[in-house]
Amino acid sequence: MDSVNKSFSNQQVEINLLPDYQAIDFSKISIKKQQKSILQLSTLLVIFCIVFLVLYIQTQFIGTFYIAGFLLLIFILSYINIFLQQPVYAYAIREKDIAYRRGYWVTKTTLIPFNRVQHVSIVQGVFDKLLGISTLKIFTAGGQGSDISIPGLDLALAVKLKEAVAIRISVEEDE
Template sequence: MAFINPVNFENRQLDIDSLPRYRGVELSSLNQKYLIKLNIITSAGAILFFIGLGITYSLMETYKDLFPFLAILVLLIFLGSYYRNFQVQKRNGYAIRERDIIFKRGFIYKKTTIVPFNRVQHVSIERDFPDKILGISTLRLFTAGGSGSDISIPGLIPQIANNMKEEISKRISSDE
């Protein structure tokens, strides 16, 4: 552990205008197959919910007149979910720079996470069952900053995910 000599200690203010900008970085989009995955999950949820709604409708006598309104409300919620899926696909993106990785996500609440490679402790690739069927992967970066600074980039072609993992692994091993 390095100790700071209090006599020679300096903490100069940085010029904010000279800091690197992330907004101008061209982000790569997630693969279209990720949208298919999101829509499959939304469809499965809708089907299960409507089956449950139908069973409840057949068993209840008291509130049967409210069920058409409830069905329309649920339908609107699922249509909103499909719209959200399209917006997520359109707006999410990632980029790797020399010293960090950027991941932008969100539809209503947008969040951009920039993780310097010297904070990354571990990189992994995950593929759940739908990912294997669709031929996509999720790249996960674990940082020293806790779960709030970890990044999961879904919807990557496995070869791209592997290339990114290798490149990030090289960069974090050379920083040590």
């Protein structure tokens, strides 16, 4: 029992010697992510317009215009949100981890060490295929809160990043 305690070490780390995560050289995601979001929101807007037009023709209820006006305001705010989010989306792959940044009111940066990564996948929805982009999903041992999805990557880049992460995972497992 004493030999186990003698080999244990937990030295304190000097705070000023820690690396600054904000010094990461992030890569921006493709502008096609913004185009995808606009396309999705516009499709939804057209569907809502058709539904409210049919609803108004069927009921002649004047309150339909108030509801439609409120929803139109929400759509306008959603379009603004899309334009504000795009410049913040970024990712970086470093020697020991992968970083993902998002959010404009509250910027959130997630760092995931490769030794926590369980697997990586690439997802492409209908609009993604149309625009030639994909989402790289990284799943960790820490549960759903630590998983990340990097949207708006060109498909070739997503495949390249997936392979790079897979190589890093295997290197971490070997050590």
